[in-house]
Amino acid sequence: MATKNDISDDVQSLIGNLSNTAKTVSKEDLGDLAKMHSWCEALASSADQETGQAAPPALDQAKSLIGLLEAAILGEAEDANANLSAITEAVAELANLIDGGASSQMTNSTGEPADDGVQAGEATNPTEATMAPELLPAAEDTPPQHEASSAPGVSPPGNRPEADAPPDAAPSDGTAAEPQDEAAEPPYEQAPLKIDENELEFIKGFLEETGEHIEAIEAALLEVERAPEDSTHIDNLFRPFHTIKGMAGFLNLQDINRLTHEVETIMDQARKGKRKVTPGLIDLVFDVVDVLKVQVNSIASHMADPKGDTIPQPPVVDMIGKLRAVSSGRIEPEGREPRAGSLENTVGENLVEQGACAKEVVAIALDSQKKENSGKKTGEILVGMGAATPKQISQAIRPQTQAKAGTSAKATGDQSIRIDTIKLDGLVDMVGELVIAQTLVGASSNVTADAKLAKDVDQVGKIVRDVQELAMSMRMVPIGPTFQKMARVVRDVSRKAGKQVELTISGEETELDKNVIQQIGDPLVHMVRNSVDHGIESRETRIAAGKAEKGDVRLSAFHQGGNIVIEITDDGKGLDPRALIAKGIERGVVQPGEELMDQQAFALIFAPGFSMAQEVTDISGRGVGMDVVRRNIEQLRGKVDIASKLGHGSTFSIRLPLTLAIIDGMVIQVGTERFIIPTITIEQTLRPVPEQITTVQRKGEVLNVRGRLIPLIQLGALFGLTKRVDPCKAMVVIANCEDHQVGLVVEKLIGQQQVVIKTLGERFKNLKGIAGAAILGDGKVGLILENSGLAAAHAAYEAPQLEDLKTTEHTEPEQDSLEDEHQIPDADSVSQDAADQNEQALVTA
């Protein structure tokens, strides 16, 4: 590629930027106007410094342009449109003054190879007209000075420019930069990012919106990949980038602005059919999205916890350089072989197929379309060449338009407002109180005596409950966007692993608490990744096993009994219980000879450090993960189940509560206090018979449930509320606690209840075994138990010597408070199992 070194490169690039922007700028585009303004200033300063005596005409022109731009930005111009055209003219003039020929190298938005500049002169762009010779000698004088000043400035990516940038290379917006050896584009200089305090609110809004736009972009990208010919998807892709760019420009978030600008340039080419949508291109855009995410995160984390004046930014120089190289056509985005069939090819091919014109003619037309960058369609060119009639073209285009019509863009724009979650929580709190107050009123004897009043109170109660439901539902958001993210994961992982995987998503509309949605993302990514990487076999293996070449991963969400279930199903190789057990023995998790049910064997994959992967890939297989996944899900008070059939695939079911704000709890009583055990952790409740209890050193107690030995925790004694009670006179709640069970000895089961979880606050955060509090039906506070914390507290608790239960059994005072009649139905509601045990216990008692 020919590079003209005789004109200072950054002057060239500034002029290039200016003329490109001037072509499209409108009076509303404040961001673009502001950019033009800063380019002009940079230009003026560099003209001032570099070109010495020859600069005045250009300098004057730049200055007058600055004046015009200022008027436009401030809205001071009397006739905005006239002002705008004056700006365009001034830019053209300025470009003429400085350079004619060199500007063809700056066509960063057109994708035109620079060495085809011969034809560029004919284009409409006024900047590509004749050279202004008077500036050339001056520019030629500058190289020594220029090199001297810019040599240290060609900094490695990520290097901060403030230390070594030459003064002319660091104008206010950081867009002007140093020359690069072979590229006509100046490399982008990353400027340190500062946030104006007055703009904090705007930036907050920007970050939030950008998050949404990024989601939209990812969704659109996948659509584009599915149907690269459909330009509506590219439009859908283009729009969010454009919005981000505009807002970033307005807020002076330079890196984001530049990055999105460059992507937009490439996308514009794709949109206009000048660029094929290749998988490589899509990968590239995905990469950009990743960089954007990192940037947004770093700004967000800076705002949450400001350290220093400037915000650490990930290096974007590389990415911008790459994008520019792609957009200027110097390199093709890497990736698989480009897919056949982009817009103009199809038109051309169709024409050839329809016999309208010869292959060669189409090739010539395509070629000239490429060179001219005129934005003309292939068809137009062919018509212009006289090679085809408009009718033929329209026939050739028809298949395309039909395809387009088939996939219409999704309707968007639900009406919504943003509400601070604190307000929502407050509302939920107050409504909860309302429910309790209403219940108290309803239970009052005055009310029950008056039939009319009772009816009215009942009516109020119904409304209050509706309001409660509504208040709760305001926290709910659909899981769809989270699933969309999984689509990206599947795509990335399957390509990395060289597998063909199809992801099917269902139940996107299922709603979950926003907090749950936020926290389920990571575990889901992990599990989906596992399914693709470990579950789905390689193509060869699949074919050998008589399966479809393409692996199938299904992601679905649905309601089931007051919970949300998310299922990840793959039709891969499935889990091999025997292999798992062998691995478990090897790792010492399983004792040799131990008989495990399939379910128990599957559960082994949740053991820390347990990996079934034969080899560690860079995607997964290091054995960290599934234990973390399970812990995360348990933190959300969820549960993971595995079903798998060797050779046929596996299903991972995540069972989650609808909301984090409410749990199903079993209310139990110990002494005078009531506690709540989350129902999801309860395996069964039972009243043990003496034969099931074994004491250890007269201190510890172990319960034998069908061969499983479960340590008993005396809640009352642990919490200092009561003395130890005889488990056979009390109830034992067997609860899951990470990968084992504990038996909680409680005096009484009161019943199941849905409770709203309240935090106990910062001062109580060190409480072990207490997850929070809840307001019970009578308005009193009950504490919510947390099993693993209980186990930890129990481990640290020094139990007193046990009195001989056999002798104290019948004199235990607490037994008076036990009312068997009440316990049986309660226990029954928990599990049939427990009821059986109860009956057995009663019979033997």
Add this chain to the structure above:
Amino acid sequence: MEATIETLEDVTSGHSGELAATGSDTGGKYLTFLLDNEEYGVEILKIREIIGIMDITRVPQTPDFVEGVVNLRGKVIPVIDLRSKFGLQRTEYNDQTCIIVVDVGMLMGVIVDTVQEVHNISADDIEPPPALGASVDTSFILGMGKVKDDVKILLDIDRVLTSGELVQMVEAVKA
């Protein structure tokens, strides 16, 4: 123990109009209450409301002076027994017993024997806490307020409530 939720808002709201007038460091309006027949005062700006004694849920692993948590209209707030905190003899709660809800960054309840009245004590009438010997922790005391012939012990309620952990380490929870 029956829950008698009784809001004594008149005690605070009746004087709220003059609250803004408080100027100097320590001078201002103080709510006084009795604790084992000693008169204490708390700056009224810290006080959210006064409620009667109600059902309190014990919280395990907490020191003795943490009486537990109560439901304050949907919010769960910790409640401190001030007698116990100051090492005074505990007594049975009765219908005079009150929970003063104070805002010390978070809402907390303080159980006192009985609430008395609101006094306007100027800075001139407040003397620094005297040395009372090693057995009395004066760091909780803002000063001694003189009202006519009486002396009220003005508490730095933030310090009273934020000093010391509310949760004992698990190791310490031994029967």
